[in-house]
Amino acid sequence: MLPDFPALKAKFNERVIHPRMLAVEVSRMGPFAASPHMIIHEGGSDAINEVVHEDGTVDHSSLAKAEVKVEQDLRELEKATPAALFDKLDKIAGEMGSKMLARNMEKLHSILEAADRGVDMRGKPLTADAVLDVWRGMLISFDDRGEPRMPTVIAHPDTAKRLMELLEKAKNDEGFNRRYLELIEQKRMEWRAREASRILVG
Amino acid sequence: MLERLVEYWLDSANERSFQGPFCQMLASQGHTIVHMTRHGEMEMGKDVISVAPDGVICAYQLKTVAGPRITLSDWRNGMESQLLDLVVQPVVHPSLPKGRLHRSYLATNRDIDEPVQHAIAGMNTALRRKRVSRNGLHTVVRGEMLQMARSLQTGLWPSEQKDTISLLSMFLSDGRGSLPLPKLADLIEGVLDLNSRSSRTTRSEKKRRLASAALLSYVALSNYTAAENYVREVQGLTVLLAYILAHAEKHQLCRADWESAYKVVTRSIYDRLMDLQKELSQRSHLVEGEPWSDGVFIGARATMCLGYMGILGLWRQADGIEPDATDDHIRDFCDSYRKRLEYWGESATPFALALFWYLENASGAITSDLLIRDLLHVLCTNNKPESRSPVPSAYYTYEEIIEHLPPLGGLPIHDAFAGRSQTATALLHLLVRRNLKQSAKQLWPDYTQIMHEEYIPKPTWGFYRWRCRAGGTNRMVHPVLTQQWDTLRGEALEERGRMVPRLLRSHPILLLLVLCVYPHRLAAQVVRWLDSKLGKTWE
Numbered sequence: 001m002l003p004d005f006p007a008l009k010a011k012f013n014e015r016v017i018h019p020r021m022l023a024v025e026v027s028r029m030g031p032f033a034a035s036p037h038m039i040i041h042e043g044g045s046d047a048i049n050e051v052v053h054e055d056g057t058v059d060h061s062s063l064a065k066a067e068v069k070v071e072q073d074l075r076e077l078e079k080a081t082p083a084a085l086f087d088k089l090d091k092i093a094g095e096m097g098s099k100m101l102a103r104n105m106e107k108l109h110s111i112l113e114a115a116d117r118g119v120d121m122r123g124k125p126l127t128a129d130a131v132l133d134v135w136r137g138m139l140i141s142f143d144d145r146g147e148p149r150m151p152t153v154i155a156h157p158d159t160a161k162r163l164m165e166l167l168e169k170a171k172n173d174e175g176f177n178r179r180y181l182e183l184i185e186q187k188r189m190e191w192r193a194r195e196a197s198r199i200l201v202g
Numbered sequence: 203m204l205e206r207l208v209e210y211w212l213d214s215a216n217e218r219s220f221q222g223p224f225c226q227m228l229a230s231q232g233h234t235i236v237h238m239t240r241h242g243e244m245e246m247g248k249d250v251i252s253v254a255p256d257g258v259i260c261a262y263q264l265k266t267v268a269g270p271r272i273t274l275s276d277w278r279n280g281m282e283s284q285l286l287d288l289v290v291q292p293v294v295h296p297s298l299p300k301g302r303l304h305r306s307y308l309a310t311n312r313d314i315d316e317p318v319q320h321a322i323a324g325m326n327t328a329l330r331r332k333r334v335s336r337n338g339l340h341t342v343v344r345g346e347m348l349q350m351a352r353s354l355q356t357g358l359w360p361s362e363q364k365d366t367i368s369l370l371s372m373f374l375s376d377g378r379g380s381l382p383l384p385k386l387a388d389l390i391e392g393v394l395d396l397n398s399r400s401s402r403t404t405r406s407e408k409k410r411r412l413a414s415a416a417l418l419s420y421v422a423l424s425n426y427t428a429a430e431n432y433v434r435e436v437q438g439l440t441v442l443l444a445y446i447l448a449h450a451e452k453h454q455l456c457r458a459d460w461e462s463a464y465k466v467v468t469r470s471i472y473d474r475l476m477d478l479q480k481e482l483s484q485r486s487h488l489v490e491g492e493p494w495s496d497g498v499f500i501g502a503r504a505t506m507c508l509g510y511m512g513i514l515g516l517w518r519q520a521d522g523i524e525p526d527a528t529d530d531h532i533r534d535f536c537d538s539y540r541k542r543l544e545y546w547g548e549s550a551t552p553f554a555l556a557l558f559w560y561l562e563n564a565s566g567a568i569t570s571d572l573l574i575r576d577l578l579h580v581l582c583t584n585n586k587p588e589s590r591s592p593v594p595s596a597y598y599t600y601e602e603i604i605e606h607l608p609p610l611g612g613l614p615i616h617d618a619f620a621g622r623s624q625t626a627t628a629l630l631h632l633l634v635r636r637n638l639k640q641s642a643k644q645l646w647p648d649y650t651q652i653m654h655e656e657y658i659p660k661p662t663w664g665f666y667r668w669r670c671r672a673g674g675t676n677r678m679v680h681p682v683l684t685q686q687w688d689t690l691r692g693e694a695l696e697e698r699g700r701m702v703p704r705l706l707r708s709h710p711i712l713l714l715l716v717l718c719v720y721p722h723r724l725a726a727q728v729v730r731w732l733d734s735k736l737g738k739t740w741e
Contacts, residue, residue, distance in 0.1 A: 036620065037617065037618055039617040041657070041669065042659075043657060043672065044673075047674050051680070052678070054683060200639075200643045200685050
């Protein structure tokens with residue numbers, strides 16, 4: 001064989017390549033980018049994964065495989081500049097992130113469908129108040145300074161653009177602002193009631 | 203190559219480091235081990251006492267010398283009189299009938315010079331003539347030792363390159379640092395063939411695999427033994443003990459097939475804990491090795507020592523040993539150092555629990571209750587979902603955690619710890635079992651913000667494995683926000699411990715030892731069961 005540097009390469013991977021790929025992968029996961037990255041240490045793919053909710057209901061989930069197949073001509077690799085190499089790795093990581101985003105969206109959709117949490121606009125055009133209606137049915141928490149942690153909106157680019165325009169316009173609408181503040185106050189009361197319910201009784 | 207390794211190990215072993223494997227060799231030949239000495243104190247002049255398969259009591263003295271052979275000068279220089287005592291003094295042991303004849307052995311990892319052989323023959327003739335002993339002194343020399351080791355089927359040792367490298371790296375380490383427990387577990391699993399689903403192996407092969415795994419472990423640990431690195435030795439022996447029980451439970455072996463090996467390891471663990479206690483009693487500080495950077499590590503060292511001293515104290519109480527200076531020192535040590543307990547992560551919880559149960563039994567409830575309350579407070583406060591400095595999970599050892607911290611230039615561990623805990627429920631249940639309602643009420647709002655996790659191995663003998671690669675259940679529980687005290691108390695008082703494997707149920711102290719090495723097995727139901735055996739709970 002030709003001289004190799006496995007220990008140095010492992011360190012380079014650990015310190016340079018893996019963090020970079022992880023960052024790119026996460027950046028493509030859209031709203032799921034902020035999700036915690038948890039390692040399942042035991043049980044592997046055939047373990048039962050159970051989530052027991054506050055109300056005692058139990059969800060079972062299985063692991064989904066996300067993979068990207070890569071074919072690389074080593075003659076090209078030999079000539080690649082570091083920048084080109086990183087571009088290639090970014091592309092792989094980006095593709096991986098996109099696959100995970102798609103899978104998570106699919107899962108989210110099926111959960112919302114099953115919980116009957118969809119809001120049907122019945123063909124009516126999207127309005128700023130419709131967004132308030134969606135938020136009304138959601139649990140909103142508040143940070144230490146009392147500011148609401150508003151939900152992330154995921155939408156098709158065209159819908160997102162339209163939504164931004166609507167919300168921007170609604171900022172100047174006194175009626176909308178009042179309804180928005182009322183909603184926030186209602187959510188604050190709900191959140192306080194929820195937090196106050198964390199008690200051991202008796 | 204592995205045979206050469208055993209040869210090299212035997213040649214470099216001292217009495218203390220070849221006693222354990224020697225006993226395993228005897229056990230594999232059908233001996234019942236009755237006594238193993240702790241070297242440093244000459245208990246009855248007999249290092250090992252066993253009952254041979256033919257029912258005869260055998261007494262062994264283990265000897266090694268600096269050179270390759272025991273010379274006449276070695277013989278004349280104290281050895282002769284010790285061995286004469288071995289032959290003529292009766293074997294006195296509570297487990298053995300009085301007045302029975304015994305066979306005496308000089309067991310050595312060296313050869314014996316011809317003049318010494320003549321001296322032994324002369325001594326035996328004189329003893330027979332005077333009718334002092336009919337059996338005289340027998341010898342077990344290097345060649346026979348090697349033969350015994352070979353009979354333990356070193357051929358069953360994993361021979362893949364990575365395994366050989368793992369074994370060599372442990373064998374060649376200076377024995378002063380940490381023990382690579384995952385590698386040791388991997389090696390033992392390989393010898394025991396735990397992943398195999400074949401039921402074709404015979405009973406004798408299963409027994410051979412057990413003895414072979416034990417020998418491999420002792421060889422791997424030999425430099426830690428030589429360095430008198432007691433905590434690491436205890437950890438390595440605990441892994442071996444867990445796998446002996448895994449093998450026995452998986453194959454439903456009859457007790458006779460595994461019990462001797464189990465007892466030898468258990469006794470070795472107890473002896474090493476006693477050695478640790480003795481060392482601690484002779485030291486005026488806990489600084490070890492290079493001193494200038496040691497301040498960072500003293501807390502972790504103190505935590506491990508506190509946990510193991512707690513276990514030793516509980517063990518002695520459970521065995522009904524009359525309290526003496528050893529117990530006084532254990533209590534003093536735990537009292538003086540308990541404030542140095544360092545909670546580096548959830549993997550420190552079993553050490554804290556060992557200290558808790560020990561203090562509860564030795565010094566009363568108040569200080570120990572505060573310990574549990576404080577640990578739970580740390581977990582509940584630090585592991586909230588938005589936390590930036592959460593306590594790492596029980597799957598990460600002290601070494602793995604510390605090397606990722608900024609002073610050592612490590613990268614962060616890519617595993618989210620915020621919003622989760624494996625041990626908070628166990629700690630909460632301990633408070634509730636002691637009716638500490640006010641503490642539980644204060645901590646409850648923060649406790650409900652954390653998701654509580656556990657892994658339940660299936661089959662149950664998976665509990666003994668370092669990691670279960672397949673099957674079982676990963677459970678995450680979101681606590682109820684509003685909880686009735688009586689309901690919580692009902693949960694906390696449940697103590698069937700269904701996850702606790704069958705063979706550990708008769709020895710809760712050993713379960714606690716296993717948890718110190720396998721902190722990820724510290725599920726709430728396991729802790730409740732242990733508390734029912736070791737704690738003083740509120741009725």
